[in-house]
Amino acid sequence: MSTQLQEIAPESAQETPQALVERLARAGRAAQTKLARLPSEAREAALKLAAQSLRRAEPEILPANAIDMANGEARGLTGALLDRLRLDPARLAAMADAVAQVASLEDPVGQIIDSRSRPNGLVLERVRVPIGLIGIIYESRPNVTADAAALCVRSGNAALLRGGSEAVHSNRAIHQALVAGLVEGGVPADVVQLVPTQDREVVGAMLTAAGLVDMIVPRGGKSLVARVQADARVPVLAHLDGICHTFVHAAADPAMAQAVVLNAKMRRTGICGAMETLLIDATYPAAAALVTPLIEAGCEVRGDARAQAIDPRILPAGAEDWDTEYLDAVLSVAVVDGLDAAIAHIARHSSGHTDAILTDDAQAAARFLNEVDSAIVMHNASSQFADGGEFGLGAEIGIATGRLHARGPVALEGLTTYKWLVRGTGQVRP
Amino acid sequence: MSTQLQEIAPESAQETPQALVERLARAGRAAQTKLARLPSEAREAALKLAAQSLRRAEPEILPANAIDMANGEARGLTGALLDRLRLDPARLAAMADAVAQVASLEDPVGQIIDSRSRPNGLVLERVRVPIGLIGIIYESRPNVTADAAALCVRSGNAALLRGGSEAVHSNRAIHQALVAGLVEGGVPADVVQLVPTQDREVVGAMLTAAGLVDMIVPRGGKSLVARVQADARVPVLAHLDGICHTFVHAAADPAMAQAVVLNAKMRRTGICGAMETLLIDATYPAAAALVTPLIEAGCEVRGDARAQAIDPRILPAGAEDWDTEYLDAVLSVAVVDGLDAAIAHIARHSSGHTDAILTDDAQAAARFLNEVDSAIVMHNASSQFADGGEFGLGAEIGIATGRLHARGPVALEGLTTYKWLVRGTGQVRP
Numbered sequence: 001m002s003t004q005l006q007e008i009a010p011e012s013a014q015e016t017p018q019a020l021v022e023r024l025a026r027a028g029r030a031a032q033t034k035l036a037r038l039p040s041e042a043r044e045a046a047l048k049l050a051a052q053s054l055r056r057a058e059p060e061i062l063p064a065n066a067i068d069m070a071n072g073e074a075r076g077l078t079g080a081l082l083d084r085l086r087l088d089p090a091r092l093a094a095m096a097d098a099v100a101q102v103a104s105l106e107d108p109v110g111q112i113i114d115s116r117s118r119p120n121g122l123v124l125e126r127v128r129v130p131i132g133l134i135g136i137i138y139e140s141r142p143n144v145t146a147d148a149a150a151l152c153v154r155s156g157n158a159a160l161l162r163g164g165s166e167a168v169h170s171n172r173a174i175h176q177a178l179v180a181g182l183v184e185g186g187v188p189a190d191v192v193q194l195v196p197t198q199d200r201e202v203v204g205a206m207l208t209a210a211g212l213v214d215m216i217v218p219r220g221g222k223s224l225v226a227r228v229q230a231d232a233r234v235p236v237l238a239h240l241d242g243i244c245h246t247f248v249h250a251a252a253d254p255a256m257a258q259a260v261v262l263n264a265k266m267r268r269t270g271i272c273g274a275m276e277t278l279l280i281d282a283t284y285p286a287a288a289a290l291v292t293p294l295i296e297a298g299c300e301v302r303g304d305a306r307a308q309a310i311d312p313r314i315l316p317a318g319a320e321d322w323d324t325e326y327l328d329a330v331l332s333v334a335v336v337d338g339l340d341a342a343i344a345h346i347a348r349h350s351s352g353h354t355d356a357i358l359t360d361d362a363q364a365a366a367r368f369l370n371e372v373d374s375a376i377v378m379h380n381a382s383s384q385f386a387d388g389g390e391f392g393l394g395a396e397i398g399i400a401t402g403r404l405h406a407r408g409p410v411a412l413e414g415l416t417t418y419k420w421l422v423r424g425t426g427q428v429r430p
Numbered sequence: 431m432s433t434q435l436q437e438i439a440p441e442s443a444q445e446t447p448q449a450l451v452e453r454l455a456r457a458g459r460a461a462q463t464k465l466a467r468l469p470s471e472a473r474e475a476a477l478k479l480a481a482q483s484l485r486r487a488e489p490e491i492l493p494a495n496a497i498d499m500a501n502g503e504a505r506g507l508t509g510a511l512l513d514r515l516r517l518d519p520a521r522l523a524a525m526a527d528a529v530a531q532v533a534s535l536e537d538p539v540g541q542i543i544d545s546r547s548r549p550n551g552l553v554l555e556r557v558r559v560p561i562g563l564i565g566i567i568y569e570s571r572p573n574v575t576a577d578a579a580a581l582c583v584r585s586g587n588a589a590l591l592r593g594g595s596e597a598v599h600s601n602r603a604i605h606q607a608l609v610a611g612l613v614e615g616g617v618p619a620d621v622v623q624l625v626p627t628q629d630r631e632v633v634g635a636m637l638t639a640a641g642l643v644d645m646i647v648p649r650g651g652k653s654l655v656a657r658v659q660a661d662a663r664v665p666v667l668a669h670l671d672g673i674c675h676t677f678v679h680a681a682a683d684p685a686m687a688q689a690v691v692l693n694a695k696m697r698r699t700g701i702c703g704a705m706e707t708l709l710i711d712a713t714y715p716a717a718a719a720l721v722t723p724l725i726e727a728g729c730e731v732r733g734d735a736r737a738q739a740i741d742p743r744i745l746p747a748g749a750e751d752w753d754t755e756y757l758d759a760v761l762s763v764a765v766v767d768g769l770d771a772a773i774a775h776i777a778r779h780s781s782g783h784t785d786a787i788l789t790d791d792a793q794a795a796a797r798f799l800n801e802v803d804s805a806i807v808m809h810n811a812s813s814q815f816a817d818g819g820e821f822g823l824g825a826e827i828g829i830a831t832g833r834l835h836a837r838g839p840v841a842l843e844g845l846t847t848y849k850w851l852v853r854g855t856g857q858v859r860p
Binding site for chain 1: 463546548561562644645683686689692693694697777788795800801803804807809810812814815820821833835838839847848849850851852853854855856857859
């Protein structure tokens with residue numbers, strides 16, 4: 001551990017977690033005020049320097065990661081967790097490339113949302129401004145340190161990062177390299193701060209720091225997100241579950257439906273946009289051709305009574321299956337009586353993330369898109385496309401299933417708010 | 431009290447406040463789903479019928495209001511509170527007119543925020559949709575019952591209204607008339623529900639009904655808003671304080687500055703957009719001409735040492751004055767050394783509502799508009815213009831000083847969220 005890190009860590013018990021968060025948040029917000037006044041080109045250039053700095057810091061970052069990997073193995077982390085934790089030259093290069101890509105994204109700050117003139121001559125504009133200080137609470141993946149920080153800086157925000165204890169050495173090395181590049185580019189160091197202690201109470205202090213932390217983004221497993229949502233008194237941008245449905249309507253093209261359903265479930269089973277429930281219209285003529293390829297690809301299929309009639313290998317589904325995000329090669333299947341029944345099932349069981357209809361009937365598609373009330377509603381596409389990169393946003397800080405501020409994949413625009421500018425010539429209100 | 435009201439009121443102690451809120455919220459959300467599927471014209475027509483119904487119900491509403499007035503007088507309500515409570519034929523007509531005006535506002539629901547095509551042929555749109563169920567917690571003014579309900583219905587939302595006990599008879603009569611008109615227009619009655627009990631625990635149950643109530647809008651005094659913000663686990667749209675500053679820059683036109691300053695403070699002292707602190711540039715040549723008319727208009731002026739030198743009638747300001755929303759004919763005045771000092775004072779003491787600069791120096795104005803981080807930032811205009819109607823929004827559900835979702839005057843757009851529509855032709859993700 002470097003001297004610098006020891007210096008900013010709370011010494012003994014003198015500084016409470018609340019005081020630490022307040023100190024970091026105030027420093028971050030002060031730095032953010034300076035960042036927001038930099039021209040867009042300066043923020044872009046600084047992020048490109050940060051990307052270069054990450055590449056140059058391979059001799060520091062990979063050994064730090066090796067310590068985390070060794071500790072993780074000693075602590076008995078699962079293979080999946082170790083894989084998330086692991087960095088190698090290719091992954092580190094990809095992390096630096098991602099930072100450079102975010103640097104090149106269109107700057108939302110200063111964009112004029114709308115403008116209007118009033119009869120009294122007042123001219124009003126709404127203009128995008130940064131939110132302020134974003135708290136990121138995350139686990140395992142050290143690349144979040146770079147990704148989240150880059151998105152915050154590009155959008156003029158300060159980031160307060162709180163990574164997991166399993167990645168502490170990796171996160172510190174990445175943070176140090178990133179900030180060195182930013183500072184080289186004229187960005188104040190405190191714009192991106194890494195919480196210097198693994199004290200778990202600091203997370204609680206971040207979650208309740210209303211007025212200091214403007215928004216929290218949790219990145220990690222369901223238990224992390226659930227805890228953040230339960231305890232936060234600060235606005236949270238997150239999704240808890242991705243219980244995504246695909247409804248194969250009577251008028252779906254069978255070849256297309258077969259391909260999309262297989263992709264929606266099996267391309268990657270562990271992502272939030274993976275299909276978890278397949279709804280098959282009772283009059284759809286090729287139900288077996290949907291299910292058989294899934295089973296043959298190694299997917300466990302659980303169905304209601306009518307679905308079980310499609311294939312004898314379908315296991316019975318319990319009531320809880322319709323509300324379960326498997327994140328695995330498991331699928332629940334229900335046979336439904338037409339569009340209304342599908343929409344009703346989704347209204348009851350969807351987590352509001354992504355739901356899709358497959359059909360060649362334009363009217364049915366229009367009704368589904370209109371009436372299904374999820375962050376993302378798709379027609380004739382795989383739910384695995386639910387991703388900021390695939391949506392053309394360049395990156396994402398996360399996918400949100402709340403109803404306010406931002407929904408679905410959230411990138412730079414979702415990290416901004418707006419203010420009203422009113423320009424007059426001395427108007428007084430009658 | 432009508433039989434209908436007794437029927438839906440919780441009987442004895444069998445239904446807890448939480449259960450009552452859950453039942454009302456589920457009924458409201460179910461009705462909202464139907465409302466959202468009505469064409470815009472149907473919602474407009476139903477609101478116009480509601481306005482007519484309000485006009486027709488004068489023989490019921492005014493006597494109900496008379497009961498509240500009599501009770502209020504017996505309970506010793508202040509004259510200001512009684513005036514807020516009081517309805518007469520003109521005020522009732524104005525209330526109905528306001529509902530008809532909201533009916534005619536442009537419908538935000540279904541508006542396409544943006545659209546994009548991806549190289550793989552996917553077409554993405556973001557389209558505005560209602561938020562869902564909005565809880566309105568308010569005091570005194572019975573017109574909020576009609577205003578807030580109309581804004582919710584126009585934007586496709588359900589409203590759960592919880593008015594103050596002092597206006598209970600007025601609110602019930604207004605609610606009954608309003609709903610009768612809506613139902614006549616084909617809108618489900620449960621779209622606008624009035625909480626049928628004055629049990630104060632119901633407010634707490636609304637504030638913590640995450641997942642049932644989508645947003646809370648408090649309308650009332652500071653103690654109500656503070657309680658809502660402190661206790662809510664549901665997103666809140668509100669402002670606590672309107673500590674609005676006007677900075678008279680060295681290059682302000684003296685005649686304009688004198689008129690704007692007097693208007694910003696004295697037009698109406700009790701509204702949230704009223705100026706509470708005047709900042710005068712140390713080199714501004716006509717400081718006395720700003721302060722004298724205020725004092726002569728009956729304003730108590732409190733100043734720092736340098737401000738006190740302007741006029742012997744200026745009282746000394748204490749430290750707390752810079753953070754006080756007087757909502758009265760009282761003003762704090764500070765002399766500051768130029769633009770940077772003014773921006774720094776505002777950053778420290780503003781409540782983020784509305785702050786203004788008066789100057790003929792375009793560069794100073796541009797810096798002020800850019801660097802002051804409030805919901806509304808004005809140049810050469812009275813802060814009293816901070817109002818949805820004055821901004822051309824047609825109405826407002828409130829003014830928000832939070833940083834997420836909506837800031838400043840919030841009208842129909844702020845009562846919507848969006849969803850992503852993705853249209854494909856069978857795309858699977860590689």
